[in-house]
Amino acid sequence: xxxxxxxxxxxxxxxxxxxxxxxxxxxxxxxxxxxxxxxxxxxxxxxxxxxxxxxxxxxxxxxxxxxxxxxxxxxxxxxxxxxxxxxxxxxxxxxxxxxxxxxxxxxxxxxxxxxxxxxxxxxxxxxxxxxxxxxxxxxxxxxxxxxxxxxxxxxxxxxxxxxxxxxxxxxxxxxxxxxxxxxxxxxxxxxxxxxxxxxxxxxxxxxxxxxxxxxxxxxxxxxxxxxxxxxxxxxxxxxxxxxxxxxxxxxxxxxxxxxxxxxxxxxxxxxxxxxxxxxxxxxxxxxxxxxxxxxxxxxxxxxxxxxxxxxxxxxxxxxxxxxxxxxxxxxx
Amino acid sequence: xxxxxxxxxxxxxxxxxxxxxxxxxxxxxxxxxxxxxxxxxxxxxxxxxxxxxxxxxxxxxxxxxxxxxxxxxxxxxxxxxxxxxxxxxxxxxxxxxxxxxxxxxxxxxxxxxxxxxxxxxxxxxxxxxxxxxxxxxxxxxxxxxxxxxxxxxxxxxxxxxxxxxxxxxxxxxxxxxxxxxxxxxxxxxxxxxxxxxxxxxxxxxxxxxxxxxxxxxxxxxxxxxxxxxxxxxxxxxxxxxxxxxxxxxxxxxxxxxxxxxxxxxxxxxxxxxxxxxxxxxxxxxxxxxxxxxxxxxxxxxxxxxxxxxxxxxxxxxxxxxxxxxxxxxxxx
Numbered sequence: 001x002x003x004x005x006x007x008x009x010x011x012x013x014x015x016x017x018x019x020x021x022x023x024x025x026x027x028x029x030x031x032x033x034x035x036x037x038x039x040x041x042x043x044x045x046x047x048x049x050x051x052x053x054x055x056x057x058x059x060x061x062x063x064x065x066x067x068x069x070x071x072x073x074x075x076x077x078x079x080x081x082x083x084x085x086x087x088x089x090x091x092x093x094x095x096x097x098x099x100x101x102x103x104x105x106x107x108x109x110x111x112x113x114x115x116x117x118x119x120x121x122x123x124x125x126x127x128x129x130x131x132x133x134x135x136x137x138x139x140x141x142x143x144x145x146x147x148x149x150x151x152x153x154x155x156x157x158x159x160x161x162x163x164x165x166x167x168x169x170x171x172x173x174x175x176x177x178x179x180x181x182x183x184x185x186x187x188x189x190x191x192x193x194x195x196x197x198x199x200x201x202x203x204x205x206x207x208x209x210x211x212x213x214x215x216x217x218x219x220x221x222x223x224x225x226x227x228x229x230x231x232x233x234x235x236x237x238x239x240x241x242x243x244x245x246x247x248x249x250x251x252x253x254x255x256x257x258x259x260x261x262x263x264x265x266x267x268x269x270x271x272x273x274x275x276x277x278x279x280x281x282x283x284x285x286x287x288x289x290x291x292x293x294x295x296x297x298x299x300x301x302x303x304x305x306x307x308x309x310x311x312x313x314x315x316x317x318x319x320x321x322x323x324x325x326x327x328x329x330x331x332x
Numbered sequence: 333x334x335x336x337x338x339x340x341x342x343x344x345x346x347x348x349x350x351x352x353x354x355x356x357x358x359x360x361x362x363x364x365x366x367x368x369x370x371x372x373x374x375x376x377x378x379x380x381x382x383x384x385x386x387x388x389x390x391x392x393x394x395x396x397x398x399x400x401x402x403x404x405x406x407x408x409x410x411x412x413x414x415x416x417x418x419x420x421x422x423x424x425x426x427x428x429x430x431x432x433x434x435x436x437x438x439x440x441x442x443x444x445x446x447x448x449x450x451x452x453x454x455x456x457x458x459x460x461x462x463x464x465x466x467x468x469x470x471x472x473x474x475x476x477x478x479x480x481x482x483x484x485x486x487x488x489x490x491x492x493x494x495x496x497x498x499x500x501x502x503x504x505x506x507x508x509x510x511x512x513x514x515x516x517x518x519x520x521x522x523x524x525x526x527x528x529x530x531x532x533x534x535x536x537x538x539x540x541x542x543x544x545x546x547x548x549x550x551x552x553x554x555x556x557x558x559x560x561x562x563x564x565x566x567x568x569x570x571x572x573x574x575x576x577x578x579x580x581x582x583x584x585x586x587x588x589x590x591x592x593x594x595x596x597x598x599x600x601x602x603x604x605x606x607x608x609x610x611x612x613x614x615x616x617x618x619x620x621x622x623x624x625x626x627x628x629x630x631x632x633x634x635x636x637x638x639x640x641x642x643x644x645x646x647x648x649x650x651x652x653x654x655x656x657x658x659x660x661x662x663x664x
Binding site for chain 1: 555569575580587592600603604605
């Protein structure tokens with residue numbers, strides 16, 4: 001039996017399970033040139049919240065009453081495409097939230113389950129790891145001895161960012177939402193310091209104490225007041241990598257905050273957003289470098305694995321409560 | 333008789349003449365190795381407002397009861413330094429607001445009054461022109477056919493920015509505070525469009541109408557709501573050059589505005605401040621290029637010349653009402 005998950009309504013503010021609909025559907029048959037895929041691991045990512053709005057962004061919005069698309073690791077269970085054999089695993093960044101689906105094979109990358117656990121290809125060895133690599137390379141420009149602060153520091157992207165910072169010889173301070181996460185950042189990922197924003201009244205002061213030499217590079221996954229606090233401690237020629245703004249994704253109006261333009265001018269600060277898909281030319285290099293660091297024991301990763309196709313919507317919703325440590329994936 | 337202008341008090345909000353004090357003092361005598369200078373043109377610039385605050389910035393704050401320092405074109409009227417002859421003109425970026433002063437000659441550049449009017453060396457052929465050149469080169473990265481919007485478009489820096497944009501084959505739209513300035517931007521400087529922010533209720537809409545293909549590069553001299561309106565129209569991979577934030581320089585608290593981090597993420601936008609003094613290695617190249625463009629008739633400039641040493645403070649204050657067209661200088 002096959003199932004699919006549709007976007008039933010565009011979430012107002014925080015998504016709820018009612019915004020999704022699970023249907024039972026027929027299992028499709030592959031045409032000539034196609035493969036039949038069975039989903040093994042489904043990626044849920046904060047950026048998908050943006051695609052649930054009906055507005056122009058870097059990827060088109062999800063359509064109402066259509067299956068949601070995202071990153072999925074699947075097994076080839078039938079093949080009428082000579083490039084793929086039954087039993088092979090593939091990674092598709094735009095597969096549909098379905099248990100079974102067909103594909104022409106376009107945009108599928110084969111993955112090797114003997115090299116790394118399958119789910120790693122959705123995280124550290126997938127777009128998550130590449131995001132960290134590409135953002136630091138093109139905007140971060142880390143120099144030895146600099147101070148790197150990363151919000152969402154125990155999350156999928158943040159944990160890789162911080163570990164690359166350590167490899168580059170930086171002092172790394174992570175920000176996260178629980179004492180457990182702070183401990184993970186320091187003990188597992190080797191960060192020099194950690195701040196629990198949930199128990200900290202004055203983030204500006206907390207960052208100042210954790211970074212007595214100021215902040216040279218701030219990797220921002222959250223936006224909002226955490227960004228304000230980082231900018232209040234930014235050094236001359238500081239760089240802010242605007243990777244995400246999860247604190248704002250569920251807002252229905254654009255929130256207000258202190259204006260930062262004077263700081264940018266006075267401190268010659270660069271703030272820059274980026275979309276990992278614009279840097280496809282660096283994907284192979286990024287994966288190769290991260291694999292090497294993993295093999296050398298320099299990069300570790302966490303993942304939160306939820307089980308069951310029906311639980312995909314809840315796993316997605318839980319991202320906004322920070323219930324994940326590291327990459328959130330759903331095992332089918 | 334000699335005079336000096338001291339900073340009497342740190343302005344609260346908008347500067348007033350009471351924040352300055354004019355003293356009569358003795359005319360100094362040069363020691364061995366020094367020259368005696370007579371000021372001819374004094375530059376007043378918005379960035380000086382920042383130095384009147386007692387806070388760390390890219391240049392140290394002015395000291396209370398000490399002469400203000402800035403850009404001055406002076407004549408050598410006595411010389412005990414073999415590098416300088418009587419009658420030569422020099423440009424110093426950190427000379428004091430005095431009619432007569434001595435100097436060791438360090439940080440003085442000779443200027444040639446036969447090549448361009450003396451005052452031009454404080455503007456288009458000085459830091460003003462270099463600011464436009466360096467900011468566009470390092471952050472703007474203009475491409476032919478792109479749309480460039482510049483606030484303060486009839487001002488010292490903005491008018492050069494827009495003309496370089498035209499040389500690079502861009503569509504250029506300027507923003508300024510009067511119909512006369514809008515006319516100057518279009519008729520004298522050759523901008524494609526102009527917006528009078530003072531008579532426009534909805535800047536976002538006005539920019540959209542003037543830039544039907546969106547904004548690729550926004551040169552920001554003002555910050556605040558004009559920046560918001562430009563960002564609301566920014567294209568993917570847009571670049572914002574944060575050169576100044578004159579709308580905020582007299583604020584006593586950091587104003588609030590809509591948060592921009594989501595836009596930076598969604599549109600892969602780069603916002604970057606810069607300080608022209610960090611790019612000394614590009615000064616010679618910039619001056620050479622701008623001189624060439626001037627000789628080719630591709631760059632014109634405006635200046636507002638106020639007469640009289642005692643009027644320096646008022647000329648400075650008038651910058652914040654936009655009373656200048658082009659570079660504001662005081663002729664002594």
